[in-house]
Amino acid sequence: MGDEVYSDLMRELKEGKYVFTGELEPEKAGDVNEPIEMAKELVGMVVACNVTDNPQSFAYVNSMAASYLIQKEAGMECVYQLRCSDRNRMALLSDVLGAGALGLKNILALAGDHVSLGDTKDAKPVFDLDSTTLIKLIRTMVDEGKDLGGNEIHNPPKLHVGGAAAPGAAHLKAEVGKVKRKINAGVEYLQTQVVYYTDVLDKFFNELGKVDVPILVGIFPARTFGQADFFDKYVAGVDVPPDYLEAMRATKAIKDKEKKKEEVDRVNIEFFTGFLEHLKGTPAAGCHMMAVGYPRIIPPLKKLME
Amino acid sequence: MIAQEKKPMEEILGYLEGKQKVVVMGCGGCATFYRTGDTKAVNELAENLTKEGKDVFKIPLPFSIQACEIEKSGVFLEKNRKELENRDAVLVMSCGGGVQVVAEYMDEKMGIAKSVIPANDAIGLVGGGPTHLKETCQSCGMCELGKTAGICPLTACGKGLMNGPCGGVRVDNKCEIDENKDCAWVKIYERMEKLDELDKFTSIRDPHEWSKTKRPRLFEMEEPVKINASAGIGAIKGMMAVTFGPKPKLDE
CATH class of the missing domain: 3.40.50.2300 (Response regulator)
Structure with missing residues (x-):
């Protein structure tokens, strides 16, 4: 990792502060008004927000454009998610330069879901680079001011690169081998896929051993039963505990909107109290709260970490 | 074939x-x-x-x-x-x-x-058989098998990743896009483990050189095989060897 610090997220991580990040999801729309409004609510609660790039391969507003507008309109630092699924190495390189020019300070480098899982199934999947080689490309651009061909970049972009890890991966040893590869490639921080089970997290940290890269653990307090159910059914490597899922399902029957909100919050706080208490004892450098469209849950969850 | x-x-x-x-x-x-x-x-x-x-x-x-x-x-x-x-x-x-x-x-x-x-x-381009066949090679012009324990990640991995596995591996080590297909990178890990080559697993493989696949690729033969009766006899000898030789173990 270079010594330069370009973003608030990286400054807090380097200072050893316990970091909280959030998540915003641009949609299939001609504007990003909703994530901007969400971002405004999250200011002060989290240091930065990930802005998703075609999550689950559903084609939405371009993540770079959304990140720029959110930073500009809401004053929220963004983590621009960048997937290899849809762009070849030339487009990735050009997007990283674009991100630098727009003042974006963090990129989360991802392989991305296969296009056949989303809503544009006949698209040609690209994957010219993978997450590891994208991380390496970004570090080479930022630190050495060079592109893949060794060509010089005038005024190189000033940004940080993070990577993902999947503690719940079916083959943990292979997953950890890949994470170590990302560390070798120069990743500056890691963010895990959503975890609900403390033993899954412990096994991951044990297998990984001591590393110099800060790790944010992903949690997903669901706003609705549907969100929790979707994660359980469709997101690989994530198991949602049946008790939590059932408690969320029960909230569906509550007619009164306010009472329903209170009950959803209660279920989440009750479940995450134990999880977050456990998290304090792990090597995690912070928590990525993937609470899309659910900013009100962040303050009480943060309070649990105090 | x-x-x-x-x-x-x-x-x-x-x-x-x-x-x-x-x-x-x-x-x-x-x-x-x-x-x-x-x-x-x-x-x-x-x-x-x-x-x-x-x-x-x-x-x-x-x-x-x-x-x-x-x-x-x-x-x-x-x-x-x-x-x-x-x-x-x-x-x-x-x-x-x-x-x-x-x-x-x-x-x-x-x-x-x-x-x-x-x-x-x-x-x-598939191999195996006689009933179960698998696409194994995409004739990319720059064979990567020497870096991946003899399993082609460009073909066997649903995403063609040179540095996998991705985060989408299913519970039973199957691919995120097809429950019937094995995760190529779990296979590569397991084979490297058998070969005592796990240090290769964590090393970074460079992006594939697609410049070797400028389509349409042209190919010159200096000395083409002669298509004549002698080639036919060679083919018959081959078939005889297959008919009377030791039988390979085949899938049911």
Whole structure:
């Protein structure tokens, strides 16, 4: 990792502060008004927000454009998610330069879901680079001011690169081998896929051993039963505990909107109290709260970490 | 060999709209192995087209006479010149290679410009068998197997990642896009573990050199194999060896 610090997220991580990040999801729309409004609510609660790039391969507003507008309109630092699924190495390189020019300070480098899982199934999947080689490309651009061909970049972009890890991966040893590869490639921080089970997290940290890269653990307090159910059914490597899922399902029957909100919050706080208490004892450098469209849950969850 | 499937009849009839007199040509190579261009397949397609009211002429190619090798298939085209001249379209039961070689030869060497239509969909360079086959190589021009314990990540990984596995591996180590396919990178890990080469797993493999795949790739043979009776005897010797040699262990 270079010594330069370009973003608030990286400054807090380097200072050893316990970091909280959030998540915003641009949609299939001609504007990003909703994530901007969400971002405004999250200011002060989290240091930065990930802005998703075609999550689950559903084609939405371009993540770079959304990140720029959110930073500009809401004053929220963004983590621009960048997937290899849809762009070849030339487009990735050009997007990283674009991100630098727009003042974006963090990129989360991802392989991305296969296009056949989303809503544009006949698209040609690209994957010219993978997450590891994208991380390496970004570090080479930022630190050495060079592109893949060794060509010089005038005024190189000033940004940080993070990577993902999947503690719940079916083959943990292979997953950890890949994470170590990302560390070798120069990743500056890691963010895990959503975890609900403390033993899954412990096994991951044990297998990984001591590393110099800060790790944010992903949690997903669901706003609705549907969100929790979707994660359980469709997101690989994530198991949602049946008790939590059932408690969320029960909230569906509550007619009164306010009472329903209170009950959803209660279920989440009750479940995450134990999880977050456990998290304090792990090597995690912070928590990525993937609470899309659910900013009100962040303050009480943060309070649990105090 | 190149595995292939027969196209649906509806699609074929669509291509043949307004074309009454047609030729059905087979292929004695891969298409014969995959039963999409053998004599039986040629007869079946001809019969179905006749039922649809078409006037069909058949050119089956014997075993080992591939449509894509013009030195062999050209003999059968020349032999049937008169029929080809009088027909509206030629359906070729081979991969796209055979279809195009036949079309080019007829047009440029025989002076017969006709619609040459594919009857099959080629689905990949496969290996294994006899019943379960797997796409193993995509002829990329820059073989990476030496870096990945002999399993091609570009072909065996659903995303073609040079540095996997991705985060989408299923509980049973299957691929995120198909529950019937193994995660290539878990396979690579397990094989490297057996070979005591796990240090290679965590090393970073450079992006694949796609510059080696500038399509269409051209290929020059300095000394082409002679297609003659002696080659035929060689083929017979091979078949004898397979018939009488030790039997390989095959899947049920």
